[in-house]
Amino acid sequence: MANNDAAFGFKPWGEVLRARLYAVQTAPTINVMTQDMVHGGLTSLACTGGRGEMMIIEDANIIPATPGDACMIIGAVLACFDENMVPTPYIAATEVGDGTVAGYVLVADHPDQQFVAQEDGDTAAIASADLGLFFDIYSPALSLGTTSTGISLQEIDSNSHNTTVTIALKLFQMAYPNQDTVGSAGCRWICQVNPSAHLWGSNQVAL
Numbered sequence: 016m017a018n019n020d021a022a023f024g025f026k027p028w029g030e031v032l033r034a035r036l037y038a039v040q041t042a043p044t045i046n047v048m049t050q051d052m053v054h055g056g057l058t059s060l061a062c063t064g065g066r067g068e069m070m071i072i073e074d075a076n077i078i079p080a081t082p083g084d085a086c087m088i089i090g091a092v093l094a095c096f097d098e099n100m101v102p103t104p105y106i107a108a109t110e111v112g113d114g115t116v117a118g119y120v121l122v123a124d125h126p127d128q129q130f131v132a133q134e135d136g137d138t139a140a141i142a143s144a145d146l147g148l149f150f151d152i153y154s155p156a157l158s159l160g161t162t163s164t165g166i167s168l169q170e171i172d173s174n175s176h177n178t179t180v181t182i183a184l185k186l187f188q189m190a191y192p193n194q195d196t197v198g199s200a201g202c203r204w205i206c207q208v209n210p211s212a213h214l215w216g217s218n219q220v221a222l
Contacts, residue, residue: 018201024050024167025091025130032125047106048160048167055089087214090124104165136200138174149182151175
């Protein structure tokens, strides 16, 4: 049976170890979708509604292959909210919000958090021999997901595997071996952000 090739971003695998709110700066240049893997820097905004200073996610959808070239990964978005903390499927590019923030995102940001995501199967699919290797994240243009649901279309970049430990993801095993077939798009894998690519990783900054 062929795999169900339907991208859904990065969904926590097992227990959510920690989740925190981050702000999205007003008028972002990308869409912020539910289950997007997102960047974080050490930049904050003075937010309204009694929320005080809050760290923002960085406004870029290209996850760097070499951390330090750009911002570090903080984790995957669990939920999106508008500037008044009203739930919304996603935060659209150019959304103004209250003029300071476009909205807020709840992010599963613990460095030990595991996720499940599908591979894109582009050029070369992930093979059994690739387990334990490291992979990049594929994001569509402007990080645009499925607007009717707000769900991300990010995937594991199948042909990016390497042994370089600074690449974004490390791959563990198939998530659903009784349902998926190795060797084609849509196969779902359990993965984790590499510590060297994670903002809160052990070799970055304090938790």
